[in-house]
Amino acid sequence: MENPKFLFLGLIMIFIVSSTTKLVRCKTLESPQYTVVHSESDFEVRFYRDSAWMTAPTDEISFQKATRDGFHRLFQYIEGANLNYSGISMTVPVLTSIVPGAGPLHSSAYFVKFYLPTKFSAIPPLALPELNLRPDSWKSRCIAIRKFSGFARDSNIVKEAEKLALSLSKSPWANSTSKDSGYAYSIAQYNSPLRFIGRVNEVWVDVSEPDKDSCKSRLVAEF
Template identity: 30%
Template sequence: MNRSLCLLALVALLGITMPVYGTLVPDKRPWFCHGLDCPKYKVVETTDAYEVREYKEAVWATTTVETYNYAMASSIGFKRLFDYIGGSNKDEVKIPMTAPVLADVEPSQGPFCKQTFTISFFVPFHFHDAPPSPNNPDITITCTPAFTAYVSESGGFKLDDYSLGKMASALGDALDADGHEYEDDHYYVAGYDPPFRFKDRHTEIWFKAKTDDDSVISGAIAEE
């Protein structure tokens, strides 16, 4: 019987030896992943305003940042995680870049209040069964169970807090109009492009369906 992806990752991180009964083979990647490994999903509904996607379970490297805006949080979180994939891990291995860079955004209570951002890199499929343990204690390897997301898409460079909030509000309005229940106290920003890509840019806003587990960070499976 195949072990679940999350169990395999947990066993590997705890140093327990057990047989591996197969590897996860990625499906055809969406164009906006640009050939990089990215989470598997199935589109179950498409409207003019959003897609409904069913995401499969996945493994992420995750760090939490408390600061005043998305730009600062993404910069701090990206640096931590980029060091991890660059070799700052127990195995001292370089891990390929993936997509998206995912930010879980909890809106602030006011303009002078800090926000909590959870920044995550998707762990490549090759490392899903045994993700290297981070050297940085601020990074956690997490496993998300399968979940449903409502996703809106955008291009361009407008990734400031106002623009992202406006995109999230528009998606929320569309979901409310269609009677969907979703977690409205936070949303995700999925960025697929490096700063030097000037065309065919792709950014997404995700709301999770309310019946699913809470957030990426709720799936923590190991912490050294």
């Protein structure tokens, strides 16, 4: 017969895990709106609507260090380090955009971006000057996406970007990578560093339509 003490502790743990799961499901974080316009087994193309971001430029050589430094400043901003003293809800994803260059990770600089909730998109609170942040308004655009799990690190982001490039080369979006954004690619991270299981990351690359029309004309599934 099982020890009643251990049985009781086990029931408590099940209750805690169950309650935590429900809380996580209920607390959905705001994210930029998009529509899927093309989907394959290893990538998809999304049409993103206009959105507003706050950007932290950083000249760190390491992707991981750049993301950590940029997000630290952005976190201060959303916690009230702005001229309005406004608290801003956490959103997803945290986006690290890589400027193409000759660096060890095919980069010359990084821009870490925080998606601003809709209520702040028109007039974002101004960041304190010492944080060195700047607002960034995005016009609607098409973005090719490749998902990958685990942690986004210096050791794997280039490989994931190369896999996306290979997939695009065999698709209707071959030779349609857009240079308008000025970024080689971006890494989107959706989870807290404290989460170790079921992590979701994405490689983002701006693409343009083969014809002159917007990719809105190719809608296949709406979210």
